[in-house]
Each structure stands twice: as structure tokens, then as C-alpha cells.
Amino acid sequence: MARPIWTGTVSFGLVTVPVGVYAATEDHSLHFRQLQRGTSDRVRNLRVNERTGKEVEYGDIVKGYEVAEGEYVVIEPAELDGISPGRSKTIEINGFVELEKVDPIFFDKTYYLGPRGKEYAKVYALLQRALAETGRAGVANFAMRGKQYLAAVRAEGDLLVLQTMHYADEVRDPRREVDNLPEQAEPRAQELAAARQLIEALSVDWDPDAYHDTYADQVRALVEAKLNGEETVTAGPTPESTNVVDLMDMLQRSLSQAGAAGVAAEPEAEPADLAGLTKAELYRMATEQGVHGRSTMSRDELQQALEAAGKPGRRLRAVS
16 A cells, blocks of 8 residues: 555544545656767766856755846755745645636646544545535645645545645736637637537547557657667658638538538528517527627617528528
8 A cells, every 4th residue: 555645634623634645646657868879878967057167066055036137145945944834734624615616727736635544434534425515625725845735625436635726826817828819709600510519429428548648658669669670650740720711611521520410501490579689689699690790789780780681590400
């Protein structure tokens, strides 16, 4: 059995549960040594003084916080140790939140929590069962290995898990980080229907054993081939991006490949009574019809645009 990497207690209110924290995942990535080309000589990283080019002993290294270019506040390692998170052995839950309301982007690494003895099984099971039935997670701060973490304690099956979390200021704003995010781009109703149908056609049950690291397999095959003096095979070309003009054609071909039906428009229905619809209902119909400029239209303008389109009742259906 694995040894816990941290031991302490989970507390909520006046209730405490002695637990051990266990690694829930392991890294199977392939690792390489750095060698000088043409030799079997290892290449190592050295701590070198940037100005003199001479190697510096680890004990002679201090921390420097840059306050201006080339200007540093020097901090000794012992000074950092003095203010580092204490050796607290408590995961103190200070509140419970609904799991479904926590954006997954905040979750970082997962650990298993186990009771520190059979005598604690009842109180451990109590917290696990209560969290499972309420769909909530306990939010806590705790210290491990000299670092403070924000964490969530939640139920997973019949056990408790601890997930370290990112603080809010560590999560980047996608609008500042990602170029070309769509603002007002609206897909045509027929394209959206085809895309939704393709997703349904390609839907599968989640089976984690069905997925594995194919790159690692390819690296092992490459190593084996080179050992045996065999010819190596490179990866195929990267697929070309789908352009807007061919989008519907690509969707239809994807549906055919997936063995699903194509998408076509239903015959026109009798015009709906637009006068009795709300602005929200008219906007939804305008979205289905691909009416341009609808986001800036008033309710009456939406009605006029739909009447001008002449197809307010048009819907999409699957055909073989």
C-alpha cells in the first residue's frame, strides 16, 4: 500500500476526521537524458554566475526580487522559511459550495483522502455521504510542503478526494489571452442542426480505459526501430482548416461518415402569428432564420424582418 504524502485532519464545524493524503495520479511520460551529439556524454545544467561565467555553489545562492531593471531586494532562504505556511495539520473547511457552480478551470490536482484508522471510518463515511447527497464540496485552505493551497474536499464514489484549486487572480481572462474569439458570429440554423446531429452521432459512453498516450507508444516504437536498424515512419500531414464556404459540405460528409442522416429543411409551415410573440421569441426565430442585424433590432423591427423573410415557421429535420 502507498504511504500518505501528508497526514492531518479535515475539520468542519467541531467535527474532525483524521486523514491521510495520497497521490491520485502518476506521470507515465517518457523522459530523455541530454547528450552531446556524436557522443554518449551527459549534458548537465550548472548554476553559473551570469557576469563571470563561473559556477556558483548552491549554498551561495540567495533570492532576489526585482523591483526595477537590474535592481533587486535580496532575501535569504531562511527569511522565506520564517514566513512560509506553518506546519498546520488541519484542512479546515470554512464553507460548502455547490459543485456544479464551480468552473472546472479552478481545479488543479487531485488527491485521495483516506481515514487514518478503522476507528475513524464512521465519521469519514458521514462526511463522504453528506457531501454526496448534497452535491457540495467543502472549501478550505491548508499547507503542504511549505506552500499554502486553496482546496476542495468532495465525494467521489465511496471516498473523499481533495482537489487543489487556483486562486481567482491566477485564472486568466480569455478575452485578453486568446485572439479571434467570436463576438457576434452566428452559425446558420442548418449548420447548427448538422453540428448538433454530428455530436449526437459521435457520442460515446465515457470509458477512461479506452484512451492512452499514443505519442508515448510512437516514441517507444521509434526507439525500438532505431535499435533494430529499421526505417522510421513520420506522422502524416496536419489536416487543413475548414473554411466557411465548405462548412456545410464538411458537416454533411462527416454525418455520412458517421453513419447518420443528413440535414434538410422541412417544407414551409403556415406563417405564425408574430404579433402575439414577445421580443425574446421573435429574436429566437430570427436567430433560426439567420436574420442579419437582429441583435440591434427592436421588437417591431424583428417582426418586420421575419415577415419580410416570409418563412417564420421553417424548421430543420433529419432525412435519410
